[in-house]
Amino acid sequence: MSARPNQRNIKWVEGLRGLTSVLVIVTHLSRALDFPLFWPADEKDVSPRLLQLPYLRIPWQGRIGVPIFAFLTGFVCAYKPVKLAYIQGNIPASLKSVARSAFRRPPRLVLPAMIATCISFVLSCFGAYKASNHCDSFWVRFDSPTPAPFWDNVGRLITMLITTWTSTENVYDRHQWAMRPLLIGAFQVYIVLVATIGMRFKYRMLVHVLVITYWLVNVNALTETFGAMLALGTLLAELSQHRPTQNFLTSHQRVFAFIVAPLILLIGGFVGSYPAEHEDWAPWSLRLHRFLTDPIGDQSRGSIIVPKGSDVQRRTSAFFIMCTAISIFLSPFLQKLLSHRLLIWLGHHSFAVYLVHGTILRTVGIWIVYGISGEPWVEAGKNEDGSAQEQVWLAPRGRPHKMLAVLVFTALTYTAAWAWMKWVDTACARATMWLENKVFEDEDADGGKDGQAEKGYVHANANGPVPRPHDGERTLPPP
Known part of the structure; x- marks a missing residue:
């Protein structure tokens, strides 16, 4: 029996990217306007809201957007070189593809990110973040640049343009913290591809599995978010083009698509529902916490999913993303759903959405909820005994203003993303192409x-x- 159509059709990748950009937006909306959605209940011994229940809470509680982007980076960076090397049997072309892709990756990330940072800098100079600096949402205040004299602001801009790629710090757009590890991760994929090119299939698979295992047993920060997800993307990029694997899945398609994939997705979704805080406020989350972090009850070790010393929130989210990726790989039905043209359109604009949504949320979105002026505002001083007074922050105007802010913010974000792709991203792509043509030789041309x-x-x-x-x-x- 012939291989499945998904061996050639990977539109679902773009659809998954589009869905992820939507998840990033709803996560940051919940952080800014309804932070208790990150908890299993608003208070202890209080019934949870509908969106705080397992599975339903996943889109709002965050932690899944960046790992999906990492997985997609590993998949996309590996797909074409693997196809050239092992499907078409052209190893030199595969290596050349890796070289060109590695050259394009930095400017295609750095140039748009710099422009987005500069836009936020201009808004900061005009005091656009005043309401964000004074609102009662700690997350919004943390994400907003503090006021500074103009030349101090200029100096800070220059520093942030550098530290975004050295230490992930960018006070003008803190969402860019993921840019540096994603850039480094892409080169992890390129190195693995070059190091394994020419290996037999089973040994390449062994390398990919060992890389995933290495990152999962490593309890340092973000290893499961980037390293493991990137390696999983590379592994599935290979398997999606391996004819014997695809033929095997085709011959057992109903079992994998309608039994195995849903079961994996259900297990991963429950683990991925682990709350950000207050896991003891609901019976289901407390049981999950004990099972994952202290299965034998003596605090001596963690579990396979959450090794002792690792970040339980990120580990559970990474487990969910791995289960989701495997389920999509096994299920043509899920791939077809993700190949919907709306999701593909969203995927085409996903990078632009990621760059512009934070600035729009901290300005227009917050203006609607708290007012443009950021007043009345009185900075906390000292009490008569010398102790610090408690700061009183601006309170939101009410639920209708929050609903209006969500609608306006969403419309502005996707309008801005469309304009960004039409003009800004196109200009960055042309600049990168010009530079690539200048640097690389065209063997078929006189040059x-x-x-x-x-x-x-x-x-x-x-x-x-x-x-x-x-x-x-x-x-x-x-x-």
Whole structure:
């Protein structure tokens, strides 16, 4: 039986990216306007709201957007080189594809991120974040740049343009913290591809599994969010093009699509529902906490999913994303759902959404809920005994204003993302292409000879052009 259609059709990747951008938006809306959605209940011994229940809470509680982007980075970066090397049998073309992709990756991330940071800087100079600095949402205040004199602001901008890629710090757009690990992660994929090219299939699979295992047993920060997700993406990119694997899945399609994939998704979804805080406020989350972090009851070790010393929130979210990715890989039905043209459109605009949504939320969104002026505001001083007074923050105007803010913010975000893709991203793509054409040689064009001469590999002939080799004669490699 022939391989499944998904061996050639990976539209679901773009659809998953689009769905993830929506999840990022709803997560940050809940952080800004309804933070208790991150808990299993508003208070202890109080019945939970509908959106605080397991499974239903996953989109609002966060922690899943960036790991999905990491998984997709691993998949997309590996897909074309794997296809060239092992489907078409053209290893040199595969290596060249890796080289060009590695060259394009930094400017395609850095240039748009710099422009987004500069836009936020301009808004900061005009006091657009005053309401965000004074509102009662701690998360919004933390994410908003504090006021500064103009030249201090300029100096801070220059610093942030650098530290975004050195320490992930960017006070103008803290959502860019993921840019650096995603960029580094892409190069992790490139290194693995080059190191394993030419290996037999089973040994390449072994390498991918060992890389995933390495990152999962590593309890340092974010190893499960980036390292493991990137390696999983590379592994599934290979399997999605491996004909025997696809033929096997096709011959057992009903079992995998309607039994195995849903079961994996249900298990992963329950684990991924682990709350950000106050896990003891609901029986289900308390049982889950004990099972994952202290299965034998003596605090001596964690579990396979959450090793002792690791971040339980990120580990549970990573487990959910791994289960989701495997389920999508096994189920043509899920792939078809994710291939809907609306999701593909959202996926095409996902990077732009990621760059613009935070700035719009902290300005227009917060203006609607708290007012543009950020007043009345009185900075806390000292009591008569010298102790610090408790700061009184601006309170939201009410639920109708929050609902209006969600609608306006969503409409503005996707309008801005459309404009960004039409003008800003297009300009960045052209700049990157120009630079790539300048740096790389086109072996089929006349410029290839010039490039060889520039490096000393082709010697000019004083009496005319360099002689061409005879048919079948190969030029000698450079010394």
